[in-house]
Amino acid sequence: MLNDAIDRATGSQVSLREQTLKVTVIDDAVSPVVLELPPLGVLATLERLSIAGVDVPATVESLKQDVKAYIEERLERLLVKEERFLDSATYLTHVGDLAFFSGNLEEAKSFLERAVAQTESRVPRKKLAEVLFWAHEPDAAIAVLKGPGLAADADSITWQALILLRQNKIGEAEAMLRSAIERDNTNFRARMLIGCIDIFQNRFSSAIHNFRIAGSENRYTPALLSNMAIAYLMLRDHEKALGCLKVAIEESPYDEGLLVFFADLSARLGRPAQAVPLLKAHIEAANQSPTALDRLAHAHYMLRQYKDAISSLKSQSAIDLDSGVWNNLGLVYWNMGKADRAKESFLFGLKQVTGKRGRGILTNNFVKFLFENSQYQSLVNFVEPMLPGSSDIEFAILSPQSMLSYSMALVELGMPKRGVDTTRRLVGSLQRGSSDRLRALTNLSYLLESVTGERRDAADVAAQIQEELTGNASLTPLERLQAANNLIFSMLEAGNLEKARSLLPGISSGIHKLPHATATLGLYHFRKGDRSRGEELYEESIRMLPSGRERNRFRQKMYLELARCFAREGDAKSARRYYQRCTAIEGGYVTTAKVASAELSELVQA
């Protein structure tokens, strides 16, 4: 029975399919390079940003059978003419190129070497370097690109840098690119590539500078714009990142990686509607892509267009075996108030799930669902088999939030000691100063104060919260506000009005904006004796809440506090009326109702 004023939710988690954005940096070079970007959710650290290569031989493998057959036939026909064109570099390059595309690297090498001997042109050299690279002779490839007349050639130096980059010699590649830019400061390839290295080395402004020059000197290609979007994103200039992505999608509307990136970013910026038409067009064209359907459902979910979200998820579930779709379906049904269907979806998803991450999201959402729907016994039955032993708790799958819900369910089922024990063990397992630990500590303080009556321990815990909160730089402003809010609530429940008042400035930015902070201020006014102000603030916080069940719980607490105020003022009739309302409210906490009943009988006896 945690009070409403304590912020419980970290938000239910939507399960999104992972999608890597692949941006081709340069596609016509010796060894094309792709910048791989991890899904937006894990982008913050850039740990998974990697440079990978496009496998040209694999592209050849994927060629249509008739193209392949044609290349071989053409090659045969050309070979018949060898005597006629023995001295022609063009002929030798043609044969070499076709041999490369038919997978015969040795033959390709032999003809291209002869072509290189015949001409000073860069083309046969570039093609020979390409063949040597794929024949696992990168040093020979670089030597070819350093050939006569190419030492000062910016393109040739850039191709050498690409080969070095493919070998993960980033420093050497960068030095080479700088020398290419010295020779030709408008070279598109060199600017583009060095921009990518800048991103890799966290020099985002420099990356944008290089991309801008590359774009203005040639054209803003989708790849260039995607790279710019990445750099802007890392500089936290979300608007510009979104702008670049928009233009990139306009140029290349069916690049799924780009679209998903755009959808995720616009969702993060709270503008999911922007992605909806683009995703719909892509789904129509790309024959029902599950990833695009997933993002479309997410956008509809965020826009509270639940029917559209259900429709997308249903299409997705027909072609996608990922359990995430059932998690998302459960969440949408839950938000539509269809608890039975939500439960069925979660349970079906749990039967299907295979990966640890997917299981974690589904499990924690299901626990939250059971808690929110007051199905405490089901929650305990569901969670307990996942606890490996009495001494340790399996947190890998169950989030701290789920464990708190479990402990509160135990309290609601009349097992307060077990609830406190579980919370204590949870606190012990969490990192000092983390927002999860602060939330668990606040719960513990509340349970000790209001449920088990161990006031001394509760005071110690409150002191600990304050200590961990002071000077804690790891918390985001919202987490800090939530922690301060929870602490004030605990202080008010413990009757420490003065201490609570001194902490009130910590939640000032959330008052009239966030329901929990507004309700906490209302509670402060109730406790201070200002009944009408307290009621006014509580009513305001109730209006801010999205779900009916949460509103009922806030209202239950408000009735309890009103009853207490009237009781203190000696208006027994009104107090009795509010106590009765508190116990009769549908979907409220059992323990709050029990407290109200107890206080009502005391009042009657008095």
Added chain:
Amino acid sequence: MPSVLGDMNAALIIKHLESMDLFEGRYTNLKCCSFDLVSKKRRGRLSIVFKAIDKIQGCNVAIKVYDPSPQNMADLYRLNAFRREPEILTKLLNKTRCLQLVAGYETFTLETKMGEYVLSTPVFYFVTEWIEREIDDFFEKQNMIEASQKLTLFREILNAVEAFHSRGVVHRDLKPDNLRARDLPGDRDVVAIDFGSGVASDSDTSLDTYRSNVGAPYHSAPEAMLGLAGHRTVAKLTDYYALGCMLYELFHYGYFLSLTLRNREYQSAMLLIGARLSREPDTQKKYLIWTQEAPRIAKAVRLGPFFGRDSTAPRSLEGLLERIVDGLTRFDFQDRALLIPSVRDLVDTSLKVLDNSEAQARIARQARERRARRHDRVAELDLRFERLGVAERGRRNA
């Protein structure tokens, strides 16, 4: 590729035909020129070409025989296309710069003894004029040939294509191998041969359900590769695409195909639009889907610039040639706006530029100046960025 059995049959027919005269003895001295009996290498999958002497006209002729291998006889589309070829050539009779038909579609029965039995096989053929001179030198030795000569050749190719287009015929398999040079007194004509993939613009599609590409993939336009080759409105534009490819190859070391195979955007666009078109068997509906979808998808595809440092074209011609190749090889056929007369004008202008050394020098000077201006502008931007970075670092340190 033809099967081993197919090759055995072809060898049998060749041996038989080379030992006889055809058409009441009119065509003699038949020599196969599209199949090597020793190496079993062949040109063309479905027909065998013989060089013969026409006793009546007293000149060489080409006899094109349909390979009567069982799998070829079962391929109705190809058989129809073979029957259609002399019909198409009839439309080109007496048209200059066009291949001339000598004798239309004929059949003779090839009798082969199999032990006691005699096997009778119908063999279909038709006869055209023989044009000896190939023009592949211009392509395979492009780096050794003067730009003006290559442009003159391209102009002749344009004239040849315009000639059969004017009679409502579309070739759909234009490539250097299918072009020959006919020597005239003091002049030269380029003539397109092998109309096996050709079609008359006013004809019905022979088999609408036939969905594979028409023509050689390396000069096939995207729409032809994706099953739209049968659409009569599109067919002419695929010839334009092949013209663009050939002009590119006259001034480059690589094939145009090599460019498209390496371009990810091109390949992705092919996959995307291919997926859309594959759901629809009807050519007209495919065409409608293309007209709706391709403009968006094709936006991302950029194969050019074609005439940069890697081309063998004189720098003074880069701009003009770029316009031609870009205009003819756009991914979406709806964007191929250049018509043959405009292309010819641009080629003529290019030839005039080559003749005019002053103009060449002026264009080269202008290019140099543009480049220098760009270099200075970017150098200034670099400097400004560097100063900004130093100032920011200074502020941070302070």
